Amino acid sequence: MSPRIRVALLALAGLILLPCAATVIAGLPPFGATIAQYGERINAITPEARHVANMVSAINFDLRGLDTLGEEFMLLAAITGTVVLLRGRRGEGNTEHAMRRPGRAVIPRSEAVVLACRIAGPLTALFGLYVVVHATVTPGGGFQGGVILASATLLIYLGEGYAGWRDAIHSHWLDAMEGGGALLFALCGLAPMLTGAAFMQNVLPLGTFRDLFSGGLMLVENLGVALAVTGGFTQLFLEFMEETRAADEPDEPGEESA
Amino acid sequence: MTAFPAALLPLPVALPLVVCAALLATAHLLPGRLPDILATLAALGVAILCGTIALHAADGPLVYWFGGWEPRDGVHLGIGFSVDEASGWVAAFIGLLYALTFVFAWGFFDRTHGHFQILMLLFLAAMIGFCFTRDMFNLFVWFEVMSVAAFALTAYHLAESALAGAINFTVVNSLAGFLMLGGIGLIYAQTGTLDFEGIAAAVARGGRDPVVAGAFCLVAAALMIKGAIVPFQFWLADAHAVAPSPVSVIFSGSMVSLGLFGLAKVSAVVFGASGQVQHALPVLLIGLGGVTALLGGWMALLQRHLKRMLAFSTISHAGIMLTGIGALSAGGTGGMLVYVVGHGLVKGALFMIAGILLATQASIDEIALRGLGRGIWPAGIAMGLAGLLLCGLPLGVLDQGTRLVQGALAQQGHGIALAAGTIGAALTGAAVLRAAGRIFLGLGPDPGDEAGAPSEDEREKANRPLWLMLGPCCVLLALDIGLPADLIGHALPRAASAFLHRPAVEALAEGPAWLPWASLIAALAGAGYGLFRKTLPALVVRPVSVTQSAPTRALEVLHSGLIGDYAAWLAVGVALIAAVLAMV
Amino acid sequence: MTVILPLLFLLTAISGTAVVLVRDPVRQVFAIAVNGLVLAILFDALQAPDVALSELTVGAAAVPLLFLVALMAVRTQPPEEKP
């Protein structure tokens, strides 16, 4: 099919869909007029029922915790898939240690960059931890904090260079973190069943409203998510960075590290 | 808190998830074959759990609320699982298929660190969750987990064609996910809940509503993309043909039919009270299903790449399942559910045979393999039997499903859909039988040209014993033939009615008894024509090849492998559904 | 507020269109990052700080980074055969 026919086909479909979409949009409640009964109800009862301030976290970790469980394992699937697909040709075995290519020049970094990264790295990590632990009271949570933590490790790459990064971070630890975090979350679901409660029922003491340690089981689940996301995203960055290293051209200094 | 059988409901999802997380965390410590053993046991465990649940669900659906968030004052606060008998048995079948696939894939991958098993177990958990859930967004989550695991598994071989096929698969199915989420957003905004029953009640109160129709259009398009219905079918042949054989078994045996299973559930349970949707469904599903059955069958006949042939055959059978749903009766849907199981068993066995040929003969090309299968004749018997079952040999589960679907269609006077389904099944059967005759009996001419021969890098690992690979395949076929038809026939009217949330019916009609035989004879004639074309008189051959060539060329141009084309067809398909919905 | 929100919606539409119409992948990465940033601001204006934070970390930082790395990988590693 030539591109022109393809665009014509698309335009034809668009022409049919346009009035349909207009009818649907006209049937929707006007923007900003009202919110759904479900959300209203959750806003009304959850602060009292679960002692948490952040409704989104309450939904993610308690009311609709199963969705987050699925989401966490989706991330696990994607990262496992990425690892499988990227390591395929490199060989799965040789990821334990950095592949030091002979003749590969070590690019000198300016003192300023190294210093900036050494300062920014821990600060970013601190911020990530802050976001993680405040899941139930302020915006943020395990997922957002985990991504920030993973990018903090990325600053090691900028500051210390590739070899330093690979020395600091081992692939197996990341696997263990990722799998362990996901396992922790799944066990949070199963453990209450031992006491006769439902899957993922919040059986721990709930703590006080607006306190850092409020929400009971949500805190543990949040920790699991943070672990899994930190491990997963670091693994993702690691595998992608590995890909930028030219495999067989020792005479080519890696401009990618600039 | 919860009664005994209902408390089992989260376990079939949680078990594979726990095993796969533990595998990932400790993969580098585990000895070689432990992941294989664990994965097989986990899948078996899931099958047993689902079977137990299905047995308990015979009296009425089991309901389970996660986190103990039971509905309060009519508002559904948490996520629920609701398992009727039919969903439970379909889930049990999926667990069993995985267990056999794990056995088939024993030693398939070197040095995997359990990655293959991890992805497959996730895939399994997502499918079970998809079968059990009663929450729209949860359905989406499992849909996406299923997709993501499938994307990674497709490209496992990292060959060029596998990668291109995986990209097409990923892009099209991601778009399906977005469409579905858009539909869920619309229906949630309109009804204020995500629970199936809650939405159904709100839809029943609302009357004719364009938003509900729009939501259905988007969700149905997404599920039809998963189910490879024309004009969304393009990704399937690209992906199934290139995925590793054990993965193809799962794709064709359960993933595609699960998309249609979801469609049947959503259109009956969630949108059952929307008159607009219910009026549009027969036209839409039976029309699209008939076209799909014919197109898939025709394309299958044209292929010489075995796995691609089987992939198109899956498209054809998906079309037949869709016509079953389109009958909108307990008979049609019940027949479709039985068909899902029977088709999964037979098609899984066929993909395993293709995998055996790839492993032992290092080729997947029908022509190149001519006569090479004689050394592994047991596989030939299995393939011949599977081909006969595929086109309608009146024996076993697949045949029972076919006859129920045909009965429902005949009852409602959908003669054209009936004919399309029969011809589609005959065409795919003819393709498989032709290939079996050529490979295992050495029949047919040897053209000797190399054009169209699959590339070398499609070889699969060879050093596995034949019995290990053939065993699961024979078990699948034995199950298809051996499952007691009386028990299924006895339980089905009740199970199908519960699945559709309708009052129970007494008995289900079956199609005319001569129809499977007609299909079988047509398939044998087609296979014979393919094999002995050279020896037939020109009087027969010429008109056939004249009528063949033009549509064949057109179809091959359509299946271009270009993702841009697929995106355009996707838009056309959504527009088609929207137009039908707007017109009723 | 009544002025800012429509403006942000329009800005989202424009930056999204830009991502599609910028055909050069290297420049597209910047369009993607800008689009992620605009979305994050829009989400914050829509009273969704949780989502805004995710979009900021994922859509405006992590995803463009992955795109950049992919581009570098494609550039530094010539394919196994020349087209």
Next chain:
Amino acid sequence: MTMLPYAVAAWLFGIGLYGIATSRNFIHLVGCLGICQSATYVLLLGLGYRWGSIAPIFYDHPPGTPAVDPVMQALVLTDIVVGATLTALLLVLTIQAYKRGGSLDPEKLRPMRAGGGSRRNQASSRADDGAGKTS
């Protein structure tokens, strides 16, 4: 204004689909797919908004203050994770496809086809042994 967010969502999906249909570079195509996905974010959050409401976090405001719909936000959070995973996977597939096929153009990098595609496949399998591609 009452319809603008939904119209923007529809526009984003349409333009993204147009981009996918006409893209000649897989990396560009992945970006377009991201735009299709951002349409769902905009739609969901637009549907969950209410004028004059606070964010659903009762830290600075007492519980009971009118807040926007937290469910939509939770859904979008999940959706963002989906987006990140899909982007990563697709980019990996693209990188690998480029290494095998030598192109980022969908027209040049098709899945296996009978007839025309096969010669290319054979050439690429030869290339694995180090021989150059001739076509």
